[in-house]
Amino acid sequence: MSAAMSSVGPERGASLRLLIWTPLAAAGLLAALLTGRPELVVLAGPFAVTLVAGVALIGRPEFSCRVEMDADRVLQGDTVQAIVHLTSSVDLPRVEILLGVPIGLSVARENSPPNVLPRVLPPGRWFSRHRTEPTAAAAATALPLRADAERSPEWRLRADRWGAFQVGPVTVRAHDPGGLLVWTATCGQPQRLRALPSAGTLAALVQPHQTLVTAGNVVDRTKGEGIEFADVRPFRVGDRPRAVNWRSTARRGALWVNERYSERNADIVLFLDSFVDKDMVAAPGLDRSVRAACSLAAAYLQHRDRVGVIDLGGLRWLTPGMGQAALYRVIDVLVSATPLQTEADRPVRLFPHYLLPARALVIALTPLLDERVDEALFELRRRRADLIVIEVDPEEGVIEPSGPLGSLAGRLWRLERDRRRHVLEGLGAVVIRWRRSEPLAHIMREVDRSRRRLAR
Amino acid sequence: MTGATALVIGVVLAAVPLSAGRAVGGLQAIAGLAGLIALLVGLAGWPAGIGLSVAALATGYTLGVAGRVGADPTAPVEAAGLVLMAELAVWSLEARSLAPDTREVLAWRLRRLAVVVAGTITLGALVVAVSDLPAHSGAPLGAVGAASAVAVLSLAAIGLYRATASRR
Numbered sequence: 367m368s369a370a371m372s373s374v375g376p377e378r379g380a381s382l383r384l385l386i387w388t389p390l391a392a393a394g395l396l397a398a399l400l401t402g403r404p405e406l407v408v409l410a411g412p413f414a415v416t417l418v419a420g421v422a423l424i425g426r427p428e429f430s431c432r433v434e435m436d437a438d439r440v441l442q443g444d445t446v447q448a449i450v451h452l453t454s455s456v457d458l459p460r461v462e463i464l465l466g467v468p469i470g471l472s473v474a475r476e477n478s479p480p481n482v483l484p485r486v487l488p489p490g491r492w493f494s495r496h497r498t499e500p501t502a503a504a505a506a507t508a509l510p511l512r513a514d515a516e517r518s519p520e521w522r523l524r525a526d527r528w529g530a531f532q533v534g535p536v537t538v539r540a541h542d543p544g545g546l547l548v549w550t551a552t553c554g555q556p557q558r559l560r561a562l563p564s565a566g567t568l569a570a571l572v573q574p575h576q577t578l579v580t581a582g583n584v585v586d587r588t589k590g591e592g593i594e595f596a597d598v599r600p601f602r603v604g605d606r607p608r609a610v611n612w613r614s615t616a617r618r619g620a621l622w623v624n625e626r627y628s629e630r631n632a633d634i635v636l637f638l639d640s641f642v643d644k645d646m647v648a649a650p651g652l653d654r655s656v657r658a659a660c661s662l663a664a665a666y667l668q669h670r671d672r673v674g675v676i677d678l679g680g681l682r683w684l685t686p687g688m689g690q691a692a693l694y695r696v697i698d699v700l701v702s703a704t705p706l707q708t709e710a711d712r713p714v715r716l717f718p719h720y721l722l723p724a725r726a727l728v729i730a731l732t733p734l735l736d737e738r739v740d741e742a743l744f745e746l747r748r749r750r751a752d753l754i755v756i757e758v759d760p761e762e763g764v765i766e767p768s769g770p771l772g773s774l775a776g777r778l779w780r781l782e783r784d785r786r787r788h789v790l791e792g793l794g795a796v797v798i799r800w801r802r803s804e805p806l807a808h809i810m811r812e813v814d815r816s817r818r819r820l821a822r
Numbered sequence: 823m824t825g826a827t828a829l830v831i832g833v834v835l836a837a838v839p840l841s842a843g844r845a846v847g848g849l850q851a852i853a854g855l856a857g858l859i860a861l862l863v864g865l866a867g868w869p870a871g872i873g874l875s876v877a878a879l880a881t882g883y884t885l886g887v888a889g890r891v892g893a894d895p896t897a898p899v900e901a902a903g904l905v906l907m908a909e910l911a912v913w914s915l916e917a918r919s920l921a922p923d924t925r926e927v928l929a930w931r932l933r934r935l936a937v938v939v940a941g942t943i944t945l946g947a948l949v950v951a952v953s954d955l956p957a958h959s960g961a962p963l964g965a966v967g968a969a970s971a972v973a974v975l976s977l978a979a980i981g982l983y984r985a986t987a988s989r990r
Contacts, residue, residue: 382912386873393877404953405887408881408897411949412905412942422977452916459930462921506921545934
């Protein structure tokens with residue numbers, strides 16, 4: 367989890383000492399000449415000597431640096447160790463090392479080396495103009511660096527939220543021995559870190575109405591080779607002897623065999639709504655949606671089903687696949703989902719046809735706030751897709767507007783969402799509202815019950 | 823901590839010249855006050871204030887020794903105080919960086935301070951001693967002066983060359 371050392375020549379800048387000492391020394395010595403007072407030479411002399419000695423000690427450094435992490439995937443809430451390896455071509459008494467930590471990660475104070483004191487700082491206090499992305503915290507320390515001797519300060523970073531992050535690059539600011547010049551460089555290849563949502567386990571899953579022809583764990587309606595008993599019938603040429611039901615055979619005086627339901631797998635498409643309104647800072651419920659989608663993907667893949675993903679807002683997708691590799695790909699797509707504010711249309715036809723197989727079970731996770739999502743869901747239903755809509759309740763966290771007008775606006779908003787829900791239900795989709803307090807397993811049981819009711 | 827220490831040193835440097843009770847005491851008080859205000863401004867985040875503070879406090883001191891015959895023997899101590907105050911004030915500003923100093927860097931800073939203060943007192947004592955020599959010391963003293971000027975220019979040239987040249 368580390369890149370090769372990258373070497374950079376730094377930019378040179380003047381330190382505070384150079385900027386303050388130079389006019390002081392010049393003015394003091396000039397005043398001494400004009401007034402003829404030796405005391406002024408005594409007062410200005412140290413500043414002048416410091417400057418001259420400092421200039422004599424100047425050496426242009428060259429830095430080699432790389433960022434190393436002990437993992438590239440962690441679970442949300444877990445920590446990962448980040449190490450910065452840094453060498454310099456000359457001796458430097460004070461080198462400030464700042465590792466950019468993106469929003470969503472924080473510097474964990476515990477388990478840090480005793481002589482390195484990472485500080486969590488508010489955004490915006492980043493001294494370097496080399497910043498490449500917003501940083502929430504900086505893992506920073508200042509230490510001496512001897513020529514060609516590597517120093518490796520390390521920090522533990524905690525994944526506060528799920529997502530795909532880039533840790534680095536490193537900004538290095540070095541002070542020369544005389545304290546006159548400051549050398550600044552940005553180096554080190556940023557390292558990718560994926561924080562996976564802490565997915566819960568689901569005991570029961572919603573079975574799709576239709577299955578594929580390949581073997582899986584879903585009990586199909588068709589009879590074939592499986593485990594679940596379906597019926598008995600008279601023996602036919604080609605039936606296996608072990609299928610003979612001896613009790614029925616004895617009762618009826620002819621050979622009868624057991625019939626079983628075949629077990630197939632299915633295509634599951636997880637449909638993620640990451641749209642955000644222009645007045646909102648975060649997509650409502652996206653965090654819960656992603657965690658739920660990860661749980662569903664893990665559970666369905668464990669049942670040997672094929673799972674695909676559509677991120678409608680970000681226009682990212684993944685064709686259905688199966689196995690552990692598919693799980694990683696699905697999670698990669700899911701954790702890369704970010705709240706997206708766009709006015710662009712997102713009709714279903716934008717997605718390739720193989721992404722939505724005819725027999726697929728589509729599970730949509732959406733707060734039902736965006737008309738484009740409604741249109742996409744209507745379109746899916748018109749195509750007779752087996753559709754489940756889990757409405758991630760957006761009302762929690764919403765501040766109810768005050769006053770009669772605000773209350774009226776709130777009511778209208780809820781009525782509009784009710785209307786959308788009823789339209790979807792009218793089209794035959796199962797729509798279940800998911801409140802924050804409810805576990806996903808409970809929602810899946812409710813979905814299952816609703817589908818059974820609809821089937822009757 | 824470093825900022826507060828710099829301020830305390832500044833107060834002492836502003837107050838000491840006043841204790842002599844000279845005729846220019848009013849001007850010294852104004853210079854001292856201006857020096858302290860400039861130091862506060864410098865510590866608040868305007869680095870030029872540190873330079874102005876040193877200049878103002880040095881002016882207050884010089885007003886006290888103006889007209890005196892021969893060099894003031896306490897000048898090296900005054901110079902050490904000014905250098906110490908300026909170094910601590912700059913340290914205070916540098917300490918506001920995101921990166922906290924490790925113990926090794928703290929030790930280097932303290933060593934550097936000690937060397938600078940000791941060097942200031944030594945150099946000051948030397949200047950005071952040289953200034954007490956007879957005015958017409960002849961060619962040897964002139965030669966020392968010329969050699970010093972050449973040495974300073976050479977060091978400056980070397981430093982600039984090193985700062986601009988890439989690694990060979």
